[in-house]
Amino acid sequence: MTKVQYxxxxxxxxxxxxxxxxxxxxxxxxSVAFLKAYRKPRELTWITxxxxxxxxxxxxxxxxxxxxxxxxxxxxKVGTEIAGQxxxxxxxxxxxxxxxxxxxxxxxxxxxxxxxxVLPGIVGVLIAVHxxxxxxxxxxxxxxxxVEWVKDPSARRDIKFFPNFALREMMAWYVAMGALGALAAxxxxxxxxxxxxxxxxxxxxxxxxxxxxxxxxxxxxxSKVWFMDxxxxxxxxxxxxxxxxxLLPFFESEQPSRPRKWINGLVIFxxxxxxxxxxxxxxxx
Amino acid sequence: xxxxxxxxxxxxxxxxIEYFVGGGLLVSLASFLYPVMxxxxxxxxxxxxxxxxxxxxxxxxxxxxxxxFRFGNHPGLLILAADGTYHALSATxxxxxxxxxxxxxxxxxxxxxxxxxxxxDGRNISGPPPRPLDVFDVHVRGDEIYVxxxxxx
Numbered sequence: 001m002t003k004v005q006y007x008x009x010x011x012x013x014x015x016x017x018x019x020x021x022x023x024x025x026x027x028x029x030x031s032v033a034f035l036k037a038y039r040k041p042r043e044l045t046w047i048t049x050x051x052x053x054x055x056x057x058x059x060x061x062x063x064x065x066x067x068x069x070x071x072x073x074x075x076x077k078v079g080t081e082i083a084g085q086x087x088x089x090x091x092x093x094x095x096x097x098x099x100x101x102x103x104x105x106x107x108x109x110x111x112x113x114x115x116x117x118v119l120p121g122i123v124g125v126l127i128a129v130h131x132x133x134x135x136x137x138x139x140x141x142x143x144x145x146x147v148e149w150v151k152d153p154s155a156r157r158d159i160k161f162f163p164n165f166a167l168r169e170m171m172a173w174y175v176a177m178g179a180l181g182a183l184a185a186x187x188x189x190x191x192x193x194x195x196x197x198x199x200x201x202x203x204x205x206x207x208x209x210x211x212x213x214x215x216x217x218x219x220x221x222x223s224k225v226w227f228m229d230x231x232x233x234x235x236x237x238x239x240x241x242x243x244x245x246x247l248l249p250f251f252e253s254e255q256p257s258r259p260r261k262w263i264n265g266l267v268i269f270x271x272x273x274x275x276x277x278x279x280x281x282x283x284x285x
Numbered sequence: 286x287x288x289x290x291x292x293x294x295x296x297x298x299x300x301x302i303e304y305f306v307g308g309g310l311l312v313s314l315a316s317f318l319y320p321v322m323x324x325x326x327x328x329x330x331x332x333x334x335x336x337x338x339x340x341x342x343x344x345x346x347x348x349x350x351x352x353x354f355r356f357g358n359h360p361g362l363l364i365l366a367a368d369g370t371y372h373a374l375s376a377t378x379x380x381x382x383x384x385x386x387x388x389x390x391x392x393x394x395x396x397x398x399x400x401x402x403x404x405x406d407g408r409n410i411s412g413p414p415p416r417p418l419d420v421f422d423v424h425v426r427g428d429e430i431y432v433x434x435x436x437x438x
Binding site for chain 1: 325326327329330353355358359360376380381382383384385386396397398399400409412413414415
Protein backbone atom coordinates (compact mmCIF):
# COMPACT_ATOMS: atom_id res chain seq x y z
CA MET A 1 0.00 0.00 0.00
CA THR A 2 1.71 3.17 -1.14
CA LYS A 3 -1.18 5.52 -1.87
CA VAL A 4 -4.07 6.43 0.39
CA GLN A 5 -6.69 8.68 -1.13
CA TYR A 6 -6.48 12.11 0.44
CA UNK A 7 -3.87 10.75 2.83
CA UNK A 8 -1.73 13.81 2.10
CA UNK A 9 -4.61 16.05 3.17
CA UNK A 10 -5.29 14.19 6.42
CA UNK A 11 -1.57 14.22 7.29
CA UNK A 12 -1.29 17.87 6.35
CA UNK A 13 -4.31 18.81 8.47
CA UNK A 14 -2.78 16.87 11.36
CA UNK A 15 0.57 18.68 11.02
CA UNK A 16 -0.94 22.12 10.54
CA UNK A 17 -3.45 21.79 13.37
CA UNK A 18 -0.72 20.44 15.67
CA UNK A 19 1.54 23.41 14.92
CA UNK A 20 -1.29 25.91 15.18
CA UNK A 21 -2.39 24.37 18.48
CA UNK A 22 1.05 24.98 19.97
CA UNK A 23 1.18 28.47 18.47
CA UNK A 24 -2.20 29.42 19.96
CA UNK A 25 -1.37 27.81 23.28
CA UNK A 26 1.60 30.22 23.45
CA UNK A 27 -0.57 33.16 22.32
CA UNK A 28 -3.14 32.27 24.97
CA UNK A 29 -0.46 31.97 27.66
CA UNK A 30 1.00 35.38 26.87
CA SER A 31 -2.45 37.02 26.67
CA VAL A 32 -3.30 35.56 30.09
CA ALA A 33 0.05 36.81 31.41
CA PHE A 34 -0.36 40.32 29.97
CA LEU A 35 -3.95 40.69 31.21
CA LYS A 36 -3.00 39.18 34.57
CA ALA A 37 -5.85 36.71 34.33
CA TYR A 38 -3.83 34.31 36.52
CA ARG A 39 -4.52 36.45 39.61
CA LYS A 40 -6.17 35.04 42.71
CA PRO A 41 -8.41 32.96 42.69
CA ARG A 42 -7.29 31.61 39.29
CA GLU A 43 -3.80 30.37 40.26
CA LEU A 44 -4.74 26.75 39.67
CA THR A 45 -6.26 27.56 36.27
CA TRP A 46 -2.89 29.07 35.29
CA ILE A 47 -0.98 26.06 36.65
CA THR A 48 -3.20 23.53 34.82
CA UNK A 49 -2.83 25.69 31.72
CA UNK A 50 0.95 25.61 32.00
CA UNK A 51 0.88 21.84 32.51
CA UNK A 52 -1.30 21.62 29.40
CA UNK A 53 1.28 23.64 27.48
CA UNK A 54 4.04 21.25 28.59
CA UNK A 55 1.95 18.22 27.60
CA UNK A 56 1.13 19.84 24.26
CA UNK A 57 4.86 20.34 23.68
CA UNK A 58 5.30 16.68 24.63
CA UNK A 59 2.78 15.86 21.91
CA UNK A 60 4.87 17.91 19.50
CA UNK A 61 8.10 16.22 20.57
CA UNK A 62 6.73 12.67 20.43
CA UNK A 63 4.82 13.29 17.19
CA UNK A 64 7.86 14.82 15.52
CA UNK A 65 9.66 11.46 15.52
CA UNK A 66 6.77 9.45 14.06
CA UNK A 67 7.39 10.21 10.34
CA UNK A 68 10.86 8.68 11.03
CA UNK A 69 12.76 11.15 8.89
CA UNK A 70 16.33 12.40 9.31
CA UNK A 71 15.39 15.69 10.99
CA UNK A 72 13.08 13.91 13.40
CA UNK A 73 15.67 11.25 14.19
CA UNK A 74 18.36 13.72 15.20
CA UNK A 75 15.92 16.06 16.94
CA UNK A 76 14.81 13.11 19.07
CA LYS A 77 18.39 12.07 19.69
CA VAL A 78 19.27 15.58 20.91
CA GLY A 79 16.01 16.03 22.82
CA THR A 80 16.31 12.79 24.76
CA GLU A 81 20.02 13.45 25.34
CA ILE A 82 19.05 16.82 26.88
CA ALA A 83 16.64 14.97 29.18
CA GLY A 84 19.62 12.77 30.05
CA GLN A 85 21.57 15.82 31.28
CA UNK A 86 19.26 16.31 34.28
CA UNK A 87 21.31 15.33 37.35
CA UNK A 88 20.61 11.92 38.95
CA UNK A 89 17.30 11.00 37.24
CA UNK A 90 18.46 12.08 33.78
CA UNK A 91 20.12 8.88 32.54
CA UNK A 92 17.35 6.45 33.58
CA UNK A 93 14.78 8.90 32.16
CA UNK A 94 16.64 8.96 28.83
CA UNK A 95 16.80 5.16 28.64
CA UNK A 96 13.10 4.98 29.54
CA UNK A 97 12.16 7.49 26.83
CA UNK A 98 14.31 5.81 24.19
CA UNK A 99 13.44 2.25 25.13
CA UNK A 100 17.19 1.57 25.19
CA UNK A 101 20.51 3.38 25.13
CA UNK A 102 20.07 4.66 21.58
CA UNK A 103 17.28 6.06 19.42
CA UNK A 104 16.07 2.99 17.51
CA UNK A 105 12.87 1.34 16.32
CA UNK A 106 12.07 0.75 20.01
CA UNK A 107 11.99 4.53 20.50
CA UNK A 108 9.56 4.84 17.62
CA UNK A 109 7.07 2.38 19.15
CA UNK A 110 7.48 3.99 22.55
CA UNK A 111 6.88 7.50 21.19
CA UNK A 112 3.86 6.25 19.27
CA UNK A 113 2.49 4.92 22.56
CA UNK A 114 3.11 8.25 24.31
CA UNK A 115 1.59 10.16 21.43
CA UNK A 116 -1.64 8.20 20.99
CA UNK A 117 -2.33 6.80 24.46
CA VAL A 118 -0.39 8.24 27.41
CA LEU A 119 -0.45 11.94 26.52
CA PRO A 120 -4.10 11.98 25.33
CA GLY A 121 -5.08 10.47 28.69
CA ILE A 122 -3.17 13.13 30.62
CA VAL A 123 -4.42 15.93 28.39
CA GLY A 124 -8.03 14.77 28.79
CA VAL A 125 -7.84 15.04 32.57
CA LEU A 126 -6.01 18.39 32.47
CA ILE A 127 -8.47 19.94 29.99
CA ALA A 128 -11.39 18.76 32.12
CA VAL A 129 -9.89 20.41 35.23
CA HIS A 130 -8.89 23.54 33.31
CA UNK A 131 -12.37 24.03 31.78
CA UNK A 132 -14.08 23.19 35.06
CA UNK A 133 -12.06 25.92 36.77
CA UNK A 134 -12.81 28.39 33.97
CA UNK A 135 -16.54 27.65 34.33
CA UNK A 136 -16.42 27.68 38.11
CA UNK A 137 -14.44 30.90 38.52
CA UNK A 138 -15.77 32.71 35.47
CA UNK A 139 -13.82 34.80 33.00
CA UNK A 140 -11.19 37.10 34.36
CA UNK A 141 -11.22 40.79 33.53
CA UNK A 142 -8.12 43.01 33.42
CA UNK A 143 -7.25 44.58 36.81
CA UNK A 144 -8.20 48.08 35.59
CA UNK A 145 -11.71 46.97 34.57
CA UNK A 146 -12.09 45.07 37.82
CA VAL A 147 -11.31 48.22 39.81
CA GLU A 148 -13.86 50.17 37.76
CA TRP A 149 -16.50 47.52 38.30
CA VAL A 150 -15.92 47.51 42.04
CA LYS A 151 -16.27 51.31 42.07
CA ASP A 152 -19.36 51.30 39.87
CA PRO A 153 -21.18 47.93 39.79
CA SER A 154 -23.60 49.23 37.14
CA ALA A 155 -20.71 49.40 34.67
CA ARG A 156 -20.44 45.62 34.82
CA ARG A 157 -21.10 43.96 31.46
CA ASP A 158 -21.52 40.20 31.20
CA ILE A 159 -22.78 37.90 28.50
CA LYS A 160 -24.21 34.46 28.98
CA PHE A 161 -21.95 31.50 28.18
CA PHE A 162 -24.87 29.85 26.44
CA PRO A 163 -26.05 30.82 23.90
CA ASN A 164 -24.24 34.18 23.45
CA PHE A 165 -20.63 33.19 24.05
CA ALA A 166 -21.03 29.70 22.60
CA LEU A 167 -22.45 31.09 19.35
CA ARG A 168 -19.62 33.59 19.00
CA GLU A 169 -17.19 30.80 19.70
CA MET A 170 -18.77 28.64 16.98
CA MET A 171 -18.24 31.41 14.47
CA ALA A 172 -14.57 31.57 15.47
CA TRP A 173 -14.30 27.78 15.11
CA TYR A 174 -15.85 27.93 11.68
CA VAL A 175 -13.36 30.56 10.49
CA ALA A 176 -10.47 28.63 12.07
CA MET A 177 -11.53 25.42 10.30
CA GLY A 178 -11.62 27.26 6.98
CA ALA A 179 -8.15 28.70 7.59
CA LEU A 180 -6.82 25.27 8.61
CA GLY A 181 -8.27 23.55 5.54
CA ALA A 182 -6.85 26.22 3.26
CA LEU A 183 -3.37 26.03 4.84
CA ALA A 184 -3.35 22.23 4.69
CA ALA A 185 -4.40 22.16 1.05
CA UNK A 186 -2.21 25.01 -0.21
CA UNK A 187 0.91 24.24 1.84
CA UNK A 188 0.92 20.46 2.38
CA UNK A 189 3.45 19.20 4.92
CA UNK A 190 6.52 17.39 3.61
CA UNK A 191 7.44 13.90 4.81
CA UNK A 192 11.21 14.49 4.55
CA UNK A 193 13.88 11.87 3.85
CA UNK A 194 13.83 8.56 5.68
CA UNK A 195 16.04 8.41 8.77
CA UNK A 196 19.40 6.68 8.42
CA UNK A 197 20.58 5.47 11.82
CA UNK A 198 24.17 5.43 10.60
CA UNK A 199 24.16 8.68 8.63
CA UNK A 200 25.68 12.01 9.67
CA UNK A 201 23.41 14.75 10.90
CA UNK A 202 22.66 16.90 7.85
CA UNK A 203 23.62 20.59 7.76
CA UNK A 204 20.96 23.04 8.88
CA UNK A 205 19.37 20.60 11.32
CA UNK A 206 16.97 22.31 13.69
CA UNK A 207 14.21 21.29 16.05
CA UNK A 208 10.60 22.31 15.53
CA UNK A 209 10.06 26.07 15.76
CA UNK A 210 8.56 25.93 19.26
CA UNK A 211 11.75 24.45 20.68
CA UNK A 212 14.02 26.85 18.77
CA UNK A 213 14.35 29.43 21.56
CA UNK A 214 15.56 26.76 23.99
CA UNK A 215 17.76 25.15 21.31
CA UNK A 216 19.39 28.50 20.55
CA UNK A 217 19.90 29.23 24.26
CA UNK A 218 21.67 25.88 24.73
CA UNK A 219 23.76 26.57 21.64
CA UNK A 220 25.03 29.87 23.05
CA UNK A 221 26.12 28.50 26.42
CA UNK A 222 29.85 27.61 26.37
CA SER A 223 30.86 24.00 27.01
CA LYS A 224 32.15 24.84 30.49
CA VAL A 225 30.85 27.54 32.78
CA TRP A 226 32.92 27.77 35.92
CA PHE A 227 32.84 24.18 37.20
CA MET A 228 29.66 23.03 35.43
CA ASP A 229 29.05 21.50 32.01
CA UNK A 230 27.35 24.16 29.90
CA UNK A 231 24.67 21.67 28.93
CA UNK A 232 23.73 20.83 32.52
CA UNK A 233 23.69 24.53 33.38
CA UNK A 234 21.40 25.25 30.40
CA UNK A 235 18.99 22.45 31.28
CA UNK A 236 18.85 23.46 34.95
CA UNK A 237 18.49 27.13 33.99
CA UNK A 238 15.62 26.43 31.58
CA UNK A 239 13.96 24.20 34.19
CA UNK A 240 14.24 26.88 36.88
CA UNK A 241 12.91 29.59 34.54
CA UNK A 242 9.99 27.32 33.62
CA UNK A 243 9.23 26.64 37.29
CA UNK A 244 9.26 30.35 38.20
CA UNK A 245 6.99 31.03 35.21
CA UNK A 246 4.52 28.40 36.47
CA LEU A 247 4.56 30.07 39.90
CA LEU A 248 3.97 33.54 38.42
CA PRO A 249 0.50 34.04 40.03
CA PHE A 250 2.02 33.75 43.50
CA PHE A 251 4.28 36.75 42.89
CA GLU A 252 1.35 38.93 41.84
CA SER A 253 -0.26 41.49 44.11
CA GLU A 254 -3.67 40.61 45.54
CA GLN A 255 -4.89 44.18 45.01
CA PRO A 256 -6.16 44.71 41.46
CA SER A 257 -5.60 48.43 41.97
CA ARG A 258 -1.89 47.87 42.55
CA PRO A 259 -0.68 45.26 40.04
CA ARG A 260 3.02 44.47 40.15
CA LYS A 261 4.73 46.44 37.41
CA TRP A 262 7.86 44.26 37.36
CA ILE A 263 5.76 41.27 36.31
CA ASN A 264 4.64 43.21 33.20
CA GLY A 265 8.31 43.86 32.50
CA LEU A 266 9.13 40.19 33.00
CA VAL A 267 6.34 39.08 30.64
CA ILE A 268 7.50 41.55 27.97
CA PHE A 269 11.08 40.31 28.45
CA UNK A 270 9.92 36.67 28.14
CA UNK A 271 7.99 37.41 24.95
CA UNK A 272 10.88 39.33 23.38
CA UNK A 273 13.31 36.60 24.45
CA UNK A 274 11.19 33.76 23.01
CA UNK A 275 10.56 35.57 19.70
CA UNK A 276 14.10 36.95 19.43
CA UNK A 277 15.82 33.63 20.17
CA UNK A 278 13.45 31.77 17.82
CA UNK A 279 14.23 34.16 14.95
CA UNK A 280 17.95 34.02 15.78
CA UNK A 281 17.78 30.22 15.87
CA UNK A 282 15.94 30.17 12.57
CA UNK A 283 18.46 32.41 10.84
CA UNK A 284 21.64 31.05 12.46
CA UNK A 285 23.52 28.49 10.41
CA UNK B 286 -16.60 4.69 63.00
CA UNK B 287 -16.30 4.40 66.73
CA UNK B 288 -14.09 2.06 68.71
CA UNK B 289 -15.77 0.20 71.51
CA UNK B 290 -13.90 1.45 74.57
CA UNK B 291 -15.17 -1.45 76.68
CA UNK B 292 -13.45 -4.09 74.59
CA UNK B 293 -9.84 -3.17 73.89
CA UNK B 294 -9.38 -6.63 72.40
CA UNK B 295 -11.90 -5.65 69.66
CA UNK B 296 -9.74 -2.80 68.46
CA UNK B 297 -6.71 -5.09 68.40
CA UNK B 298 -8.58 -7.67 66.35
CA UNK B 299 -9.74 -4.93 64.00
CA UNK B 300 -6.25 -3.55 63.56
CA UNK B 301 -4.89 -7.04 62.82
CA ILE B 302 -7.49 -7.45 60.08
CA GLU B 303 -6.67 -3.99 58.79
CA TYR B 304 -2.98 -4.89 58.60
CA PHE B 305 -3.81 -8.06 56.68
CA VAL B 306 -6.17 -6.36 54.26
CA GLY B 307 -3.88 -3.35 53.77
CA GLY B 308 -0.78 -5.52 53.45
CA GLY B 309 -2.56 -7.84 51.01
CA LEU B 310 -3.63 -4.89 48.88
CA LEU B 311 -0.09 -3.48 48.90
CA VAL B 312 1.41 -6.83 47.91
CA SER B 313 -1.08 -7.30 45.09
CA LEU B 314 -0.45 -3.72 43.90
CA ALA B 315 3.29 -4.41 43.92
CA SER B 316 2.72 -7.64 41.97
CA PHE B 317 0.83 -5.62 39.34
CA LEU B 318 3.37 -2.83 39.16
CA TYR B 319 6.55 -4.90 39.17
CA PRO B 320 6.05 -6.51 35.73
CA VAL B 321 4.85 -3.17 34.36
CA MET B 322 8.01 -1.46 35.59
CA UNK B 323 10.21 -4.26 34.27
CA UNK B 324 8.38 -4.03 30.95
CA UNK B 325 8.95 -0.28 30.70
CA UNK B 326 12.62 -0.35 31.63
CA UNK B 327 14.42 -1.82 28.62
CA UNK B 328 17.05 -4.52 29.17
CA UNK B 329 20.65 -3.45 28.50
CA UNK B 330 21.73 -4.04 24.90
CA UNK B 331 24.92 -6.01 24.36
CA UNK B 332 27.25 -4.31 21.93
CA UNK B 333 27.98 -7.00 19.34
CA UNK B 334 30.64 -4.91 17.68
CA UNK B 335 33.67 -6.60 19.16
CA UNK B 336 36.93 -4.72 19.24
CA UNK B 337 37.71 -4.63 15.55
CA UNK B 338 35.77 -3.94 12.40
CA UNK B 339 36.46 -3.53 8.68
CA UNK B 340 35.64 0.14 8.11
CA UNK B 341 36.23 0.40 4.34
CA UNK B 342 38.26 -0.88 1.42
CA UNK B 343 41.51 0.79 0.46
CA UNK B 344 40.78 3.27 -2.31
CA UNK B 345 37.14 3.73 -1.29
CA UNK B 346 37.95 7.13 0.17
CA UNK B 347 39.42 10.06 -1.70
CA UNK B 348 42.08 12.10 0.13
CA UNK B 349 40.54 14.84 2.29
CA UNK B 350 37.27 12.99 2.80
CA UNK B 351 35.49 10.96 5.47
CA UNK B 352 32.98 8.15 5.70
CA UNK B 353 30.71 6.80 8.39
CA PHE B 354 31.17 3.13 9.25
CA ARG B 355 29.35 0.89 11.65
CA PHE B 356 31.24 -0.01 14.81
CA GLY B 357 28.91 -2.38 16.66
CA ASN B 358 25.83 -0.41 17.61
CA HIS B 359 27.56 2.93 17.14
CA PRO B 360 28.68 4.98 14.16
CA GLY B 361 32.38 5.62 13.56
CA LEU B 362 34.06 8.09 11.23
CA LEU B 363 36.95 7.06 9.00
CA ILE B 364 38.94 9.96 7.56
CA LEU B 365 41.56 9.91 4.83
CA ALA B 366 43.42 13.15 5.50
CA ALA B 367 44.90 15.31 2.75
CA ASP B 368 48.38 13.99 3.68
CA GLY B 369 47.25 10.42 3.01
CA THR B 370 46.97 9.26 6.64
CA TYR B 371 43.92 7.43 7.98
CA HIS B 372 42.18 8.50 11.16
CA ALA B 373 39.24 6.77 12.84
CA LEU B 374 37.08 8.39 15.48
CA SER B 375 33.82 7.76 17.23
CA ALA B 376 31.19 9.63 15.17
CA THR B 377 29.00 10.34 18.19
CA UNK B 378 29.31 13.99 19.19
CA UNK B 379 30.26 14.34 22.85
CA UNK B 380 27.82 17.21 23.20
CA UNK B 381 24.37 15.73 22.58
CA UNK B 382 25.02 12.57 20.63
CA UNK B 383 24.43 13.66 17.02
CA UNK B 384 26.45 11.91 14.31
CA UNK B 385 29.36 14.08 13.17
CA UNK B 386 30.82 14.35 9.65
CA UNK B 387 34.11 15.28 8.01
CA UNK B 388 34.07 18.67 6.31
CA UNK B 389 36.59 18.78 3.46
CA UNK B 390 36.27 22.58 3.19
CA UNK B 391 37.27 23.01 6.84
CA UNK B 392 39.59 20.03 7.14
CA UNK B 393 37.80 19.33 10.42
CA UNK B 394 35.14 17.12 11.92
CA UNK B 395 31.87 19.00 12.25
CA UNK B 396 28.60 18.39 14.06
CA UNK B 397 25.62 19.89 12.27
CA UNK B 398 23.38 19.90 15.33
CA UNK B 399 25.07 22.61 17.38
CA UNK B 400 27.99 23.65 15.20
CA UNK B 401 30.69 21.88 17.22
CA UNK B 402 34.06 21.18 15.58
CA UNK B 403 36.83 18.69 16.28
CA UNK B 404 40.28 18.18 14.77
CA UNK B 405 40.94 14.99 12.78
CA ASP B 406 42.71 13.78 15.93
CA GLY B 407 39.37 14.01 17.76
CA ARG B 408 40.27 17.08 19.81
CA ASN B 409 37.27 19.35 20.51
CA ILE B 410 38.15 22.70 18.93
CA SER B 411 35.12 24.95 19.08
CA GLY B 412 31.44 25.04 19.88
CA PRO B 413 29.71 23.22 22.71
CA PRO B 414 31.39 19.76 22.71
CA PRO B 415 32.79 19.23 26.22
CA ARG B 416 35.17 16.35 25.43
CA PRO B 417 37.24 15.01 22.52
CA LEU B 418 35.87 12.20 20.34
CA ASP B 419 37.10 8.68 21.10
CA VAL B 420 40.02 7.80 18.85
CA PHE B 421 40.40 4.33 17.30
CA ASP B 422 43.45 2.57 15.86
CA VAL B 423 43.60 2.11 12.10
CA HIS B 424 45.47 -0.72 10.37
CA VAL B 425 45.59 -1.47 6.68
CA ARG B 426 45.76 -5.20 5.95
CA GLY B 427 45.63 -6.22 2.32
CA ASP B 428 43.02 -4.04 0.67
CA GLU B 429 40.95 -3.61 3.81
CA ILE B 430 41.07 -0.92 6.45
CA TYR B 431 40.61 -2.28 9.97
CA VAL B 432 39.59 -0.09 12.86
CA UNK B 433 40.05 -1.27 16.41
CA UNK B 434 39.51 0.13 19.87
CA UNK B 435 42.61 1.55 21.47
CA UNK B 436 44.29 -0.92 23.79
CA UNK B 437 44.95 0.42 27.25
CA UNK B 438 48.74 0.72 27.46
